Structures are given as structure tokens and as C-alpha cells.
Amino acid sequence: MIELILDFVSVNAFLALHPAKSLAEELGVELKLTPMRTTSELSYVKEISGDETPGDRHRRVRAEYTRRDALRYAEVQGLDIAIDGRDAQSEIALRGLLAANSINRGFDYAANVFSKYWRGQLQVDAQEDIEAELSELGLASFDVEDPRWDLEPVKMQLAEREIFVVPTFWVDGERYMGRQHLPMIRWQLERYQGPGPL
DSSP states (O other), X not given: OEEEEXXXXXXXXXXXHHHHHHHHHHHTOOEEEEEOOOOOTTTTOOOOOSSOOHHHHHHHHXXXXXXXXXXXXXXXXXXXXXXXOOOOOOHHHHHHHHHHHHTTOXXXXXXXXXXXXXXXXXXXXXXXXXXXXXXXXXXXXXXXXXXGGOSHHHHHHHHHTTOOSSSEEXXXXXXXXXXXXXXXXXXXXXXXXXXXXX
């Protein structure tokens, strides 16, 4: 099984979703999606005003590179994303993922929410938007306060495994932080056949 820990405000988690699904299908293993609230790695993409300190310059250069890198990989995957520096509170959408998982529609839900959020067509902190997505997938009703969708037990379980960032992959007790590790995950799931990825 490949477990992908994600947050909808993370563009890198979005960029990890479809390749993880493709790898899981190719190798015939389950893909499990687990929600975790974080801060967007693009939330600091803002204009610098006035004189730029060395720290400001460092943040600006890093933000510009992170933005360009995300757009480059999004283009390769055919994803339409708009990066504007927002960092919404995604708890409602993450609770919705637990609800979608309960009816075995987690991937479809995540793909739809990611796609619409990053195109600016959905708010991850708006209950009506999340209810609409779940309704389309066949969940008759969604009560955000339902204890089944409580994120705290999930957060505690992730902390026990020392998982604090997204995207993180968990594969047979191994933790991989970042989408760049998919070749190594493939090698592990293929029982380390042949030379490892360089």
C-alpha cells in the first residue's frame, strides 16, 4: 500500500496525487489518502515593497523559484493552477476527505477538490462547496461536526509516525517526505529489484 498524506492548500501534494495513483495502479497496490492540516508552501508568495533586505531577497527568490517549479510540473501533468499566495484554512475539506474515504471515493474527491481549489473554483473552507463535492460522489449528507470526521485522532497518529509535512508518503514503515521520492517508492515496492534510482 502507498499512503499519501496531503493537504489541499499544498500545491506539491496536488502534484503528487496523480503520479501516486498511476504508480499504485501500475503495481497493483492500494493508494490510501490521509488528511493533514499544514501551511501552504506558497503562502509567502507576496510582493516585496520598499527596500529589500537580504532576508527579503532570499524569501523572494525562493518564492519565485517555488512558483515556477510548481507551474513547470503542473504543465507536464496538464493541470491548470493559479498561484496567488493564499493559504486557506482547509479543515472542512480535510474532514470531507475522511467522509469520502468512508464511501471509497477518496481519490475522486481529492482530485476534484484539488483541481477546483487551485483553479479558484472552490473554497476549501466553505462547507457548502465541500457538501456539493461529496453529494456528487454519493454521500447523502455531510455534517462537518460529525465525530467520524474529527482530524485530531489522525493528527495524533501521524505525529506518532513523525509525519509533519505534506506531501509525505508512508510505504511499509518507510517515510518519504516529498513527491520526488516516487522512483524510490517504486523500487521499494518492487522489492529492490535491479539498481536503485540515482
